[in-house]
Structures are given as structure tokens and as C-alpha cells.
Amino acid sequence: MTKLEKMKDFISKYEHFDILDHFCIDYTDQLPANAGLFPAGLVELERRADILGNVEVQNQLNFALYVILNKAAGDDTLATINADWLIDFAEYIQEENIKHNHLPFGDYPESEIIMASDGRLYDSTDEGLGIYAIEISVRYTKKIRKES
Numbered sequence: 001m002t003k004l005e006k007m008k009d010f011i012s013k014y015e016h017f018d019i020l021d022h023f024c025i026d027y028t029d030q031l032p033a034n035a036g037l038f039p040a041g042l043v044e045l046e047r048r049a050d051i052l053g054n055v056e057v058q059n060q061l062n063f064a065l066y067v068i069l070n071k072a073a074g075d076d077t078l079a080t081i082n083a084d085w086l087i088d089f090a091e092y093i094q095e096e097n098i099k100h101n102h103l104p105f106g107d108y109p110e111s112e113i114i115m116a117s118d119g120r121l122y123d124s125t126d127e128g129l130g131i132y133a134i135e136i137s138v139r140y141t142k143k144i145r146k147e148s
Helices: 003-012 076-098
Strands: 022-025 034-049 055-070 113-124 129-144
Touching: 003 022, 003 034, 003 055, 003 129, 055 076, 076 113, 076 129
Parallel strands: 022 034
Antiparallel strands: 034 055, 055 129, 113 129
16 A cells, blocks of 8 residues: 555544545545545754664655535534534544554554644635635655665
8 A cells, every 4th residue: 555545544534534525635525525645745854873874764755635525604503513513533543543553654553643733714716615725644654675
């Protein structure tokens, strides 16, 4: 399973993810109840080598999740429901990571960190849609053995 598939699997296990009808990669329809997971790059955070030339690399893999929900201008009720969903989703990411309830991304699953941040209203449309963006990142360590 690829890292992208692992993240999609992890996200889709959120208890309230069922409010969404469609969950795509690198795309989302401009219709309510849609979401798209967008890979946003890999950042090398640290590199350590031993005397034999074996390397451990700490990486951060970044994603953006865009969620399309109903949100009429001036409707505090829907805005509150959507904001509560974003907060609860971010707490799900945090709690499930602490419990290690996810497939491993690297070679030391017990030290992996999955974080959700910046859950916010990204844009709204005249048609009554809110586009919400949540940044999700995974920090993991990968071992690279020197070939003899």
C-alpha cells in the first residue's frame, strides 16, 4: 500500500467521515459532501549516517484535505456545524496517532507523528458552498542501508 493510500485509509476511518459522498485524490467536485486529498510534498527534516554508511532520514509528508460542505452566507448554524466537524476531525487525527491506530509510514511506527493543522474556511461560493482546508502531515523515519 502506498503512503497516499495509507493516508486516504486513515482519514476515511474517521467516524463522521460518512457525511461525505465522494472522496477523491488530487480533485474534488464543487458539490456539497465532497472531499479531495491533495499530496503537498515531502520535506527531509533530518539525515543521520552511521560509520558503515547506513542512513536514517526523518521525513515530513504533507497533504491538504479540501472538504466541500453546504454553507449559506450568514448562516451561523451550518457554519458552526462545519467548524465543529473540522475541530473534531483534527482531534481524531491527534488521538488515533497517539494510539498508533494507523498503518506505518516509516520504519519506526511508534515514533511517527500525524498532525492536522490549519482547519479553516478556505473559500465560499455564491451557490452556498463552503470549501474547507485542513493540512495534514506525517513525520516518519526511513532507514536506507548502504549497499555493499
